[in-house]
Amino acid sequence: MFSNLSYMELVFGGIGIYLFFRSIYRLYFHPLSRIPGPKLTAITHLYEFYYDVICGGKFLFQMEKMHEQYGPVVRINPREVHITDPRFYDEIYASSTRVRDKDPYYVPTFALPLCLAATVAHKNHRLRRSLLNRFFSKRVISEQSHACEEIIQKLMKRFEESHQEHGLVQLSDAFSALSSDIITYYCFGKSWNFVEDKTFCSDIRMATNEATEVVHLNRFFPWMVYLPYVIPMKAMVWLQPGKAALFRFAQAIYDQSSEAMERIISTTSKGIQKTARRTIFDDLTDPSLLPHERTLHHLEDEATELLTAGTEATGETLARTIYYLSENKEILHRLRAELKQVMPTSTNTAALQELEQLPFLTAVINESLRLSYGLLGRLPRVAPNEVLKYDDYIIPAGTPMSSATYFIHRDPTIFPDPEKFDPTRWINESENDKHLKRYLVPFTRGSRACLGINLVYMTLYMTIACFVRRFDMEIHDTQLEDIQATRALLAVGTRRGGLKIYSKVTGVVQN
Numbered sequence: 168m169f170s171n172l173s174y175m176e177l178v179f180g181g182i183g184i185y186l187f188f189r190s191i192y193r194l195y196f197h198p199l200s201r202i203p204g205p206k207l208t209a210i211t212h213l214y215e216f217y218y219d220v221i222c223g224g225k226f227l228f229q230m231e232k233m234h235e236q237y238g239p240v241v242r243i244n245p246r247e248v249h250i251t252d253p254r255f256y257d258e259i260y261a262s263s264t265r266v267r268d269k270d271p272y273y274v275p276t277f278a279l280p281l282c283l284a285a286t287v288a289h290k291n292h293r294l295r296r297s298l299l300n301r302f303f304s305k306r307v308i309s310e311q312s313h314a315c316e317e318i319i320q321k322l323m324k325r326f327e328e329s330h331q332e333h334g335l336v337q338l339s340d341a342f343s344a345l346s347s348d349i350i351t352y353y354c355f356g357k358s359w360n361f362v363e364d365k366t367f368c369s370d371i372r373m374a375t376n377e378a379t380e381v382v383h384l385n386r387f388f389p390w391m392v393y394l395p396y397v398i399p400m401k402a403m404v405w406l407q408p409g410k411a412a413l414f415r416f417a418q419a420i421y422d423q424s425s426e427a428m429e430r431i432i433s434t435t436s437k438g439i440q441k442t443a444r445r446t447i448f449d450d451l452t453d454p455s456l457l458p459h460e461r462t463l464h465h466l467e468d469e470a471t472e473l474l475t476a477g478t479e480a481t482g483e484t485l486a487r488t489i490y491y492l493s494e495n496k497e498i499l500h501r502l503r504a505e506l507k508q509v510m511p512t513s514t515n516t517a518a519l520q521e522l523e524q525l526p527f528l529t530a531v532i533n534e535s536l537r538l539s540y541g542l543l544g545r546l547p548r549v550a551p552n553e554v555l556k557y558d559d560y561i562i563p564a565g566t567p568m569s570s571a572t573y574f575i576h577r578d579p580t581i582f583p584d585p586e587k588f589d590p591t592r593w594i595n596e597s598e599n600d601k602h603l604k605r606y607l608v609p610f611t612r613g614s615r616a617c618l619g620i621n622l623v624y625m626t627l628y629m630t631i632a633c634f635v636r637r638f639d640m641e642i643h644d645t646q647l648e649d650i651q652a653t654r655a656l657l658a659v660g661t662r663r664g665g666l667k668i669y670s671k672v673t674g675v676v677q678n
Contacts, residue, residue: 193245202242208245220383223654248566257612259569273386275391277472278392304621314352315352316516319630323634326672335669336672337668339486339666341362342630344367347474355447356446372479373665375475376664479658481627484627487650488531494642515636527590527594530591532628532631533590534588534590540576540609541617543573543655546611638675649668
């Protein structure tokens with residue numbers, strides 16, 4: 168009966184039969200078959216591929232539609248469960264006493280296979296993170312607040328110059344440059360002085376944002392993340408001349424990492440006592456790490472992760488804060504009045520500890536973080552040895568499960584009128600206030616929460632205080648719709664592409 172069939176017909180026929188029976192298994196016999204969701208997402212990853220790769224980061228919003236139809240728990244692809252119920256968030260992103268691995272399928276999204284965020288195994292992550300926890304502790308970071316203040320004052324000077332020249336400032340470029348300078352000083356030992364660049368090195372930021380356009384493609388073709396290790400930098404520039412700024416940025420990180428490794432090896436071999444301020448590279452080359460985790464590529468990936476993730480998240484939160492304050496004068500004036508308690512004149516500075524005690528400033532920061540999201544998309548976790556239960560649904564051990572800041576921060580049962588910028592929701596000293604703080608998760612939570620949270624908070628407190636106390640700002644050519652999320656990449660995608668907020672300094676406060 169097969170004599171008239173060609174080899175290719177047999178091959179394709181076999182593939183078709185395999186796909187048919189695999190689909191039947193996934194729909195009716197898979198351990199997740201009872202989890203609600205579209206049949207197509209249960210059968211294939213192509214649904215996710217279409218919305219995230221072809222449509223460019225739209226799968227998150229398709230997930231939103233799924234939840235509207237099927238409820239708080241949805242099977243979003245053949246192997247992953249997504250849950251929007253805020254009460255279950257701490258089960259997914261559990262503390263270090265419970266094992267939570269990364270989903271190896273999702274890790275290539277970060278495009279840095281050797282960084283801490285890409286470490287799959289709970290045990291390995293815990294060891295690597297333990298070496299960095301002290302470096303990013305609140306006490307150690309507070310000790311460097313004076314240096315942070317000096318960098319902030321450089322940016323304040325740029326804003327004063329802009330006022331004198333009656334020019335427009337692209338806030339997200341300006342504040343991302345500030346964040347880059349603070350991170351490079353704190354982590355690398357020397358600021359890269361992006362703030363002093365005429366355009367705030369906006370070409371690097373633009374090229375970096377363009378590079379995030381392919382992050383979802385990495386998930387489906389994970390071999391792509393290793394290309395930078397095998398293709399020389401000059402060849403990459405030749406192949407993609409439009410991304411020359413990005414490759415210069417990558418080369419600078421490589422050079423910094425290489426120089427640090429050579430210095431550490433030299434001082435260690437000669438028994439020289441280190442006298443300079445400790446940097447992130449000292450911790451990343453700690454002898455307790457296995458030799459294959461102390462390579463130059465590991466240092467390079469970790470440095471890139473710290474710089475790119477911290478720069479965009481902090482810079483965009485600052486830019487959004489100034490946008491909301493400029494568009495809500497009553498809130499701006501109330502915040503300025505509070506700041507006068509610790510900053511009597513507009514040129515005064517205040518200690519970080521003083522600023523942290525101001526309730527309305529804290530409320531403004533909390534609300535800005537809520538509407539900035541941090542990382543917009545989902546971050547799957549795996550409980551390899553634990554069977555979890557959500558209502559009547561069983562989540563087998565080893566199942567990728569996720570939630571997303573986008574859904575938690577916009578849940579109207581927790582944050583009424585969630586699209587509104589309303590800091591007053593945070594200043595009620597009742598049990599409700601504690602309830603809200605539990606669901607502020609821009610840094611996620613648990614054993615894999617953002618390492619740089621204390622550095623981010625220091626930057627937000629000190630920068631917002633200095634800016635609001637000193638300047639009046641008017642927003643230009645930017646509507647609310649221009650800063651709202653329309654795509655989920657590593658950074659928040661908007662209808663303009665990346666975040667772009669144009670503004671003009673209209674006055675310098677004199678008292």
